[in-house]
Amino acid sequence: MQLTIQNLTKTYKNGVKAIDDLSIEIGTGMFGLLGPNGAGKSSLMRTIATLQSPDSGTITFGDIDVLKDKMELRKILGYLPQSFGVYPKMSAEALLDYFATLKGVSSKVERKALVKEVLEITNLYDVRRKNVAGYSGGMKQRFGIAQLLLNNPRLIIVDEPTAGLDPAERNRFLNVLREVGTNCTVIFSTHIVEDVKELCNEMAILNGGRILKHTTPLEATKEIEDQIWTKVIQRDELEDIEKNHNMLSANYNTDNSLNIRVYNAENPGDGFEKTIPQLDDVYFIALKKDESVEAVSA
Numbered sequence: 001m002q003l004t005i006q007n008l009t010k011t012y013k014n015g016v017k018a019i020d021d022l023s024i025e026i027g028t029g030m031f032g033l034l035g036p037n038g039a040g041k042s043s044l045m046r047t048i049a050t051l052q053s054p055d056s057g058t059i060t061f062g063d064i065d066v067l068k069d070k071m072e073l074r075k076i077l078g079y080l081p082q083s084f085g086v087y088p089k090m091s092a093e094a095l096l097d098y099f100a101t102l103k104g105v106s107s108k109v110e111r112k113a114l115v116k117e118v119l120e121i122t123n124l125y126d127v128r129r130k131n132v133a134g135y136s137g138g139m140k141q142r143f144g145i146a147q148l149l150l151n152n153p154r155l156i157i158v159d160e161p162t163a164g165l166d167p168a169e170r171n172r173f174l175n176v177l178r179e180v181g182t183n184c185t186v187i188f189s190t191h192i193v194e195d196v197k198e199l200c201n202e203m204a205i206l207n208g209g210r211i212l213k214h215t216t217p218l219e220a221t222k223e224i225e226d227q228i229w230t231k232v233i234q235r236d237e238l239e240d241i242e243k244n245h246n247m248l249s250a251n252y253n254t255d256n257s258l259n260i261r262v263y264n265a266e267n268p269g270d271g272f273e274k275t276i277p278q279l280d281d282v283y284f285i286a287l288k289k290d291e292s293v294e295a296v297s298a
């Protein structure tokens with residue numbers, strides 16, 4: 001089913017415009033919403049999840065008018081907020097049983113089967129009797145997926161779920177999400193480019209409450225083929241490079257030299273070599289262009 005957002009705007013009471021006339025269409029599959037801190041990702045996700053109202057704009061999911069029929073959307077929504085608060089000292093099994101009751105599954109037998117199923121999908125079945133409060137960060141996030149799966153959602157929204165996870169936990173989490181996300185619309189927000197690269201078939205870059213780019217990871221890197229150049233420099237050359245080139249990133253090597261990546265339609269000379277574009281480059285180019293647009297209009 002398709003999620004369609006049109007001209008969505010949200011300004012908080014303190015005057016911050018978190019969503020700025022945003023329009024986008026999102027179809028079935030894994031959709032990555034990538035943006036720096038404060039870009040408006042959580043604001044957008046809370047609005048789609050009907051937890052806050054925008055000032056203006058429309059949102060539809062299939063036939064549902066999301067802003068008018070909030071309850072209709074909630075029936076088919078699975079939402080994992082950025083922070084889930086404090087977990088009670090209950091086992092995963094008992095807590096999921098409780099959530100399933102809240103979600104309207106009144107038959108005990110049905111609940112038992114459902115809870116078993118979501119525990120298995122999220123690889124938590126073996127630890128189902130342990131307190132969720134004592135789970136590791138990654139296990140808690142997988143538990144978050146287990147709870148959102150209870151009502152067989154068609155739209156799944158997960159807000160920065162990999163922040164703070166160690167690499168092994170992150171991998172486990174992404175694998176679970178990959179599995180549950182095949183048949184529905186999943187919107188996944190993150191500031192980690194790698195998450196989008198590994199998981200999403202479609203993506204948007206968000207900044208200042210606006211969509212800077214809506215693309216696919218493959219298309220996005222293809223678009224800048226032959227335009228990314230790299231060079232190893234010493235620390236004291238950095239300032240010059242920043243001044244004279246469209247620098248995207250600088251990463252330290254173990255010997256304290258730096259790997260520089262620049263964006264240029266032609267060979268910039270100066271010893272640069274052409275390199276294969278990465279999704280990071282796409283992200284930095286979009287943010288840089290946005291910065292310069294802002295600087296001009298300011």
Ligand SMILES: Nc1ncnc2c1ncn2[C@@H]1O[C@H](COP(=O)(O)OP(=O)(O)OP(=O)(O)O)[C@@H](O)[C@H]1O
Nearest residue numbers: 012014016018035036037038039040041042043044
């Ligand atoms: N309830 C609120 N009241 C006032 N301002 C808010 C509120 N929630 C968010 N903001 C502001 O709106 C802007 C967008 O914030 P939002 O949390 O949506 O961004 P984000 O992309 O999710 O960032 P982060 O990764 O830091 O959570 C920020 O400037 C933030 O300070």
